[in-house]
Amino acid sequence: xxxxxxxxxxxxxxxxxxxxxxxxxxxxxxxxxxxxxxxxxxxxxxxxxxxxxxxxxxxxxxxxxxxxxxxxxxxxxxxxxxxxxxxxxxxxxxxxxxxxxxxxxxxxxxxxxxxxxxxxxxxxxxxxxxxxxxxxxxxxxxxxxxxxxxxxxxxxxxxxxxxxxxxxxxxxxxxxxxxxxxxxxxxxxxxxxxxxxxxxxxxxxxxxxxxxxxxxxxxxxxxxxxxxxxxxxxxxxxxxxxxxx
Numbered sequence: 001x002x003x004x005x006x007x008x009x010x011x012x013x014x015x016x017x018x019x020x021x022x023x024x025x026x027x028x029x030x031x032x033x034x035x036x037x038x039x040x041x042x043x044x045x046x047x048x049x050x051x052x053x054x055x056x057x058x059x060x061x062x063x064x065x066x067x068x069x070x071x072x073x074x075x076x077x078x079x080x081x082x083x084x085x086x087x088x089x090x091x092x093x094x095x096x097x098x099x100x101x102x103x104x105x106x107x108x109x110x111x112x113x114x115x116x117x118x119x120x121x122x123x124x125x126x127x128x129x130x131x132x133x134x135x136x137x138x139x140x141x142x143x144x145x146x147x148x149x150x151x152x153x154x155x156x157x158x159x160x161x162x163x164x165x166x167x168x169x170x171x172x173x174x175x176x177x178x179x180x181x182x183x184x185x186x187x188x189x190x191x192x193x194x195x196x197x198x199x200x201x202x203x204x205x206x207x208x209x210x211x212x213x214x215x216x217x218x219x220x221x222x223x224x225x226x227x228x229x230x231x232x233x234x235x236x237x238x239x240x241x242x243x244x245x
Contacts, residue, residue, distance in 0.1 A: 091146060099134050100141070131156055137153050162217060163207055173219055182211060182215055199222055
């Protein structure tokens with residue numbers, strides 16, 4: 001009996017080695033398969049997120065928010081890989097918003113939101129309430145234009161009212177203009193009316209118009225006509241009467 005027991009233990013120990021190796025190989029294969037499945041699932045989620053990302057929206061936001069250094073509000077073209085996308089976005093027509101009678105900042109915000117640029121021209125006005133108000137635009141509101149189009153806006157800026165100095169003399173007129181920050185230049189025109197000599201008989205721009213401080217007003221000053229010398233014509237000696245004593 002002891003001899004049979006020894007043989008049985010020896011045979012079981014011989015079988016345990018190969019069986020352990022086989023189980024180890026099977027376990028390793030199972031782990032690798034599981035790792036490959038997890039990796040594939042992760043890659044699929046990442047790929048789906050990339051395909052769902054709003055590329056066009058990001059490009060459009062970049063176009064609207066970027067301005068050039070020369071003309072305010074003009075969208076720049078995207079660089080690198082977004083160039084094709086930016087071209088397709090910029091080709092889409094947009095409607096020009098109504099910006100007349102808005103404040104300059106409000107008009108710029110409306111144009112920027114529409115994907116448009118702007119170029120500002122200022123014209124003077126003497127009423128403070130009018131300063132900064134948009135009084136004109138080109139193209140007009142409602143027109144369909146490509147994204148990035150430059151809209152020209154005209155804005156009232158700080159100015160002064162030109163005084164009427166017609167009838168003033170050459171001392172009073174420039175002083176009156178200087179009080180409003182304006183300068184004077186002179187032209188002279190002959191007139192037979194002596195009451196207008198040395199006085200302003202015309203001005204350009206006329207009184208009542210608006211101007212920027214420092215602008216020049218041309219004054220026409222009346223002067224006496226140029227005096228021409230008369231010539232005395234004597235008859236020839238042969239035509240003179242002969243007196244006989």
